[in-house]
Amino acid sequence: xxxxxxxxxxxxxxxxxxxxxxxxxxxxxxxxxxxxxxxxxxxxxxxxxxxxxxxxxxxxxxxxxxxxxxxxxxxxxxxxxxxxxxxxxxxxxxxxxxxxxxxxxxxxxxxxxxxxxxxxxxxxxxxxxxxxxxxxxxxxxxxxxxxxxxxxxxxxxxxxxxxxxxxxxxxxxxxxxxxxxxxxxxxxxxxxxxxxxxxxxxxxxxxxxxxxxxxxxxxxxxxxxxxxxxxxxxxxxxxxxxxxxxxxxxxxxxxxxxxxxxxxxxxxxxxxxxxxxxxxxxxxxxxxxxxxxxxxxxxxxxxxxxxxxxxxxxxxxxxxxxxxxxxxxxxxxxxxxxxxxxxxxxxxxxxxxxxxxxxxxxxxxxxxxxxxxxxx
Numbered sequence: 001x002x003x004x005x006x007x008x009x010x011x012x013x014x015x016x017x018x019x020x021x022x023x024x025x026x027x028x029x030x031x032x033x034x035x036x037x038x039x040x041x042x043x044x045x046x047x048x049x050x051x052x053x054x055x056x057x058x059x060x061x062x063x064x065x066x067x068x069x070x071x072x073x074x075x076x077x078x079x080x081x082x083x084x085x086x087x088x089x090x091x092x093x094x095x096x097x098x099x100x101x102x103x104x105x106x107x108x109x110x111x112x113x114x115x116x117x118x119x120x121x122x123x124x125x126x127x128x129x130x131x132x133x134x135x136x137x138x139x140x141x142x143x144x145x146x147x148x149x150x151x152x153x154x155x156x157x158x159x160x161x162x163x164x165x166x167x168x169x170x171x172x173x174x175x176x177x178x179x180x181x182x183x184x185x186x187x188x189x190x191x192x193x194x195x196x197x198x199x200x201x202x203x204x205x206x207x208x209x210x211x212x213x214x215x216x217x218x219x220x221x222x223x224x225x226x227x228x229x230x231x232x233x234x235x236x237x238x239x240x241x242x243x244x245x246x247x248x249x250x251x252x253x254x255x256x257x258x259x260x261x262x263x264x265x266x267x268x269x270x271x272x273x274x275x276x277x278x279x280x281x282x283x284x285x286x287x288x289x290x291x292x293x294x295x296x297x298x299x300x301x302x303x304x305x306x307x308x309x310x311x312x313x314x315x316x317x318x319x320x321x322x323x324x325x326x327x328x329x330x331x332x333x334x335x336x337x338x339x340x341x342x343x344x345x346x347x348x349x350x351x352x353x354x355x356x357x358x359x360x361x362x363x364x365x366x367x368x369x370x371x372x373x374x375x376x
Contacts, residue, residue: 001089002081009087009138015344018136025096025132029103036104045097046104054098061085061094087138095131102128119362126355129348137345146320146338148173153296157340168298169315171305171338175292178331183220183241183262184282195277200243212250215279218257219244222284226267230259237332238266241281245272265328284330291322291336307338317342 001008012018035042044050065085073083081088102124109117144157144165153172156164187196187210198208200220208215224231224242231242240261248255262281263269271280290308295301295315305313312321324337 003079005089007081007084007087008089008092009084012136012139014139018139022132022136025099029100032100032104033107036107042104045101046108050097050101051105054094054101057090057094058098061088061091092135095135099128099131102131115362115366119359119366122355122362123359126352126359129352129355133345133348133352137343137348140342140344142340142342144340145323146171146340148291148293148336148338150174150176150334153294157338167318167340169318170296171320172294172296173291173336174294176290176325176331176333176336177292178289178325178333179287180222180284181287183222183243183284185217185243185260186280186282188278188280190276190278192278197282200281210277213274214248214250216246216248216255217243218246224261226261226270231261237329238264240264240267240269241284242270243281245279247272247274264330289322289325291325291338317344319343 013021032042032045036046037043062085064082068077068082068085070083070085072078075083077083081090085091106121106124109120142159144159146154146157146167148154148171150173153170155170156166158164182199182201185198185200185208186194187208188194196208196210198206200206200217206217208217221231221233221242223233223235223239225234225236225239226242230244231240240263242259242261244257244259246255246257258272259270260272260279260281261267261270262283269280269283271278288309290306292304292306295303295305295313297316307313307320307322309322312319314320319341321339321341322336323339326333326335329335
């Protein structure tokens with residue numbers, strides 16, 4: 001099926017077609033109850049054997065998804081469906097069988113509502129919701145890319161095919177900020193393998209002992225440009241991290257001084273090479289970056305927003321994530337890239353996850369009691 005047919009995910013209709021499909025699946029679930037005693041297949045489907053087998057098969061598919069890059073290609077893996085597991089026929093067929101298996105298992109316990117049966121049903125119903133919402137909601141999922149420029153309102157975004165989609169809101173970028181990690185000094189061997197590293201706090205002098213050398217960091221400049229004397233502090237797009245070091249060999253009376261720096265798009269890195277090692281500074285690594293913008297709606301509203309990495313904002317049905325920026329410009333970037341996501345079925349997935357967590361907590365708290373019968 002995977003070889004001769006398009007991926008199964010392409011056959012899932014968007015709203016309201018997927019809602020109708022959900023109704024058909026639930027109708028099939030109830031129809032299976034009539035064949036539970038007559039059909040050996042339906043009897044097996046509601047057993048623990050089916051649960052273990054289907055769960056193992058589903059887990060195997062998820063493992064393949066993690067090992068094989070999920071992107072279009074024309075190799076042998078693509079013919080097997082391994083490059084698009086979440087849209088493949090095995091994924092959907094096994095997922096559908098798992099839904100039937102979960103429903104049949106629940107139907108046995110629902111007749112007698114006890115605490116144990118309630119926990120069992122909570123777990124199984126939660127997993128059913130996750131499978132149904134994850135599979136049927138795929139066609140309604142949208143992910144767009146919005147590219148912002150300083151002081152220019154943007155009312156549109158681009159999809160994965162490069163097409164332009166108009167939005168019901170706009171963002172106008174007016175500020176961009178980056179918070180960097182502490183600079184890192186690195187010592188590497190002649191094969192360019194890092195053998196020692198240390199974070200450098202700009203407010204504290206640090207001394208590093210390596211082999212028979214005493215390396216002392218005298219000054220650190222987070223933003224610096226080169227001059228005749230070495231480096232001087234300057235806020236500039238071409239600025240680098242610079243540090244002034246002194247080296248003193250064991251038993252030596254005098255020490256030597258030198259500057260090292262990270263590179264930038266306009267300046268090469270500066271290192272210090274000793275007999276058997278090289279000292280350098282790693283290029284700065286951003287810890288948090290943030291875009292400050294004005295949000296406009298078609299209803300005429302306007303208010304400021306701040307979008308940080310891992311701190312998205314919600315606008316109508318969309319969630320706006322900070323995803324990238326002009327890395328060559330760094331903190332002086334005048335562009336910012338947003339990823340805009342709409343997933344109307346996500347609340348149903350979250351509901352299923354919370355039900356699973358509640359069920360797991362119930363199993364943990366309640367446990368299982370055993371009765372040992374004494375032999376006469």
